[in-house]
Amino acid sequence: MTHIGAATGEHATQGPEGRQFAVRWAGLTDTGFRRQHNEDSLVTQPPVFAVADGMGGHSHGDLASKAVAEQLGGLGSLEAVEPIDVVEALRRATDVIEKLGDGEGSAGTTVTGCAFAMHEGAPHFAVFNVGDSRTYAMLGERLTRITIDHSVVQELIDAGLLTEEEAETHPEANVVTRGVGAGIDPVPDYFLLPIMPQLRLLVCSDGLTKEVHDIDIERILWEHDDPAAAANALVSAALDNGGRDNVTVIVVDVTRAPTVDDVDRTVPRTTLRDEETRRS
Numbered sequence: 018m019t020h021i022g023a024a025t026g027e028h029a030t031q032g033p034e035g036r037q038f039a040v041r042w043a044g045l046t047d048t049g050f051r052r053q054h055n056e057d058s059l060v061t062q063p064p065v066f067a068v069a070d071g072m073g074g075h076s077h078g079d080l081a082s083k084a085v086a087e088q089l090g091g092l093g094s095l096e097a098v099e100p101i102d103v104v105e106a107l108r109r110a111t112d113v114i115e116k117l118g119d120g121e122g123s124a125g126t127t128v129t130g131c132a133f134a135m136h137e138g139a140p141h142f143a144v145f146n147v148g149d150s151r152t153y154a155m156l157g158e159r160l161t162r163i164t165i166d167h168s169v170v171q172e173l174i175d176a177g178l179l180t181e182e183e184a185e186t187h188p189e190a191n192v193v194t195r196g197v198g199a200g201i202d203p204v205p206d207y208f209l210l211p212i213m214p215q216l217r218l219l220v221c222s223d224g225l226t227k228e229v230h231d232i233d234i235e236r237i238l239w240e241h242d243d244p245a246a247a248a249n250a251l252v253s254a255a256l257d258n259g260g261r262d263n264v265t266v267i268v269v270d271v272t273r274a275p276t277v278d279d280v281d282r283t284v285p286r287t288t289l290r291d292e293e294t295r296r297s
Contacts, residue, residue, distance in 0.1 A: 018048075021059070021090030025041075032096075038274045040063075040269055042270070044066075044265075047252050049261060065098065066130050066132070067267075068128070084113040085107065097134050100143065108202065125199050127193060129146035134209070144210060147206075152164045153219040154210060155218075167193055168192060170187050170192075219251075221266045221267070224261075248266050251268075
């Protein structure tokens with residue numbers, strides 16, 4: 018397990034009045050009850066907040082998630098992140114992961130997170146994911162899943178061959194269709210969310226979402242105003258429900274934001290590769 022950044026903290030920008038915003042956060046991870054090693058890693062270092070869930074067994078998964086965390090954490094010198102910054106960080110991590118193999122199978126990791134970004138002159142969160150780790154957004158009492166799992170069961174759901182409830186117990190529930198590693202160019206999905214008052218983001222590994230239903234995640238986030246208290250309650254809920262996997266959560270609260278009277282609250286969806294192609 019690797020943690021880049023402070024477990025709790027606050028950050029405020031110093032730009033023009035119309036662009037100023039502030040956040041506070043808390044990040045927490047636990048090995049759980051059935052794993053001997055914690056293969057999750059996390060980044061809580063502005064402008065990036067991210068969770069990587071390592072695959073490949075024991076030290077391989079740990080080192081794969083560490084590579085992603087270190088490369089994303091290396092973006093800490095930036096005030097805002099461009100899509101290509103995330104892509105290049107994941108490509109550098111892929112190069113590191115490629116050197117981990119020793120005949121025991123290839124290592125890899127999922128990753129999801131959010132980063133400060135500018136879009137059409139306004140501050141946004143750039144949300145990204147590869148694999149089945151998730152990022153959620155909460156406004157008021159409503160929780161919305163922003164990312165879409167890259168997994169076999171999600172493809173079956175999208176095709177109308179499986180329900181969400183059936184997916185939870187499907188024998189291939191843990192099989193992902195995208196990851197960082199194995200020499201494959203990482204292709205994150207990319208979403209933009211305006212930074213607005215009272216917005217809360219949850220970044221987490223599937224050690225949370227496979228133990229705690231979205232309805233209960235929503236309730237826990239609503240019951241705890243403090244990010245650290247919310248993070249602790251979420252991890253505790255996952256452990257209480259079995260703790261069969263490593264569980265990692267980051268809660269990010271917007272504490273100050275530009276006025277949103279004229280902000281388009283829709284969430285456009287594209288891939289980082291599409292955005293990279295458009296800019297080239």
